[in-house]
Amino acid sequence: MTSKDRILSRIRRALPQPGPGPGPEAAPVADIPRDYLLVHGDRTPAESADLLAAHLSEYRAKVHRTDGAGLPELLARLLAARGARTVLVPPALPAHWLAAADAALVQDRAESTPHELDAVDSVVTGCALAVAETGTIVLDGGPDQGRRRITLIPDHHVCVVRLPDQLVDSVPQALARLDPTRPLTWISGPSATSDIELDRVEGVHGPRTLEVVLLDAQ
Numbered sequence: 473m474t475s476k477d478r479i480l481s482r483i484r485r486a487l488p489q490p491g492p493g494p495g496p497e498a499a500p501v502a503d504i505p506r507d508y509l510l511v512h513g514d515r516t517p518a519e520s521a522d523l524l525a526a527h528l529s530e531y532r533a534k535v536h537r538t539d540g541a542g543l544p545e546l547l548a549r550l551l552a553a554r555g556a557r558t559v560l561v562p563p564a565l566p567a568h569w570l571a572a573a574d575a576a577l578v579q580d581r582a583e584s585t586p587h588e589l590d591a592v593d594s595v596v597t598g599c600a601l602a603v604a605e606t607g608t609i610v611l612d613g614g615p616d617q618g619r620r621r622i623t624l625i626p627d628h629h630v631c632v633v634r635l636p637d638q639l640v641d642s643v644p645q646a647l648a649r650l651d652p653t654r655p656l657t658w659i660s661g662p663s664a665t666s667d668i669e670l671d672r673v674e675g676v677h678g679p680r681t682l683e684v685v686l687l688d689a690q
Contacts, residue, residue: 510644512605517636520604521686524639527607531661533682543632543687547596548572550630550683556593560622564615565596569632580618589625595679596630597623600656601638602684603646607661609633609684610646612654620657629679631659634689 473481515523525535538546551559551573559575570577578592598616599609609631611617623629633639640646650656662682 508644509642511642515604515641517639520639520641521635523641524602524604524607524633525686527604528609528661528684531607533607533661533684535684535686537686537688539688543685544568544570544572546685547630548574550685551575551594551596554594554628554681556628558592558594560589560592560595560618560626562597562616562618562622565598566616570596580622582619586621586625589622592626594628594630595622595626596632598632598634599638600654601640601646601649602633603643604639604641606643608643608646609659609682610650611657611659612650613657614654620655623657623659624678627679628681628683629662630683630685632685632687634687637689 525537528535536546536550547569556575558578559570559573560578560580561570562580575593595618597611597618598614600612600614600617602609611620611623611631613620617623623631640649659678659682662678662680
């Protein structure tokens with residue numbers, strides 16, 4: 473028996489047994505206390521949006537604010553400033569979002585290769601929700617977000633957060649709203665690592681530039 477076999481055997485013995493029948497008794501499952509705070513302080517929706525923007529900026533994400541009427545022009549301006557000639561779009565991204573953009577739209581296709589995705593200048597997506605207290609954007613592969621890889625390979629990601637519906641204050645609140653069976657991606661700022669001699673290096677695991685648009689949907 474290998475070390476791996478022994479570890480897996482111990483895990484199986486510790487798990488509750490499925491139904492009656494012979495077999496080793498499982499260790500009793502202890503109750504997990506859930507008495508932690510669900511949110512730290514009371515905030516208005518405007519204060520929560522300000523907190524999200526502040527934390528995103530601390531993580532070196534670029535934060536923009538607009539309403540529905542100004543969104544197409546803002547996205548066009550962000551893509552033009554980036555010099556983006558091609559922009560990757562999820563299947564259900566609202567068409568009017570990029571109506572003013574002077575860039576070729578590239579559809580999210582299952583057969584696209586990493587090399588093809590790497591050649592795309594930018595990607596624009598929606599999100600599942602955002603967390604104010606941690607400055608985190610959560611993607612779940614929804615129709616306006618596309619496959620996880622399209623937000624990891626292109627070097628420039630523009631993510632739109634609809635306020636106030638997609639904003640929560642805390643991680644516990646986020647977990648209560650998210651579907652754990654979906655492919656969840658939690659993003660706090662652009663990709664970065666300090667593993668190499670503690671020097672910050674951006675773009676190692678994903679896009680170097682993350683721009684978040686806080687869309688006032690009211």
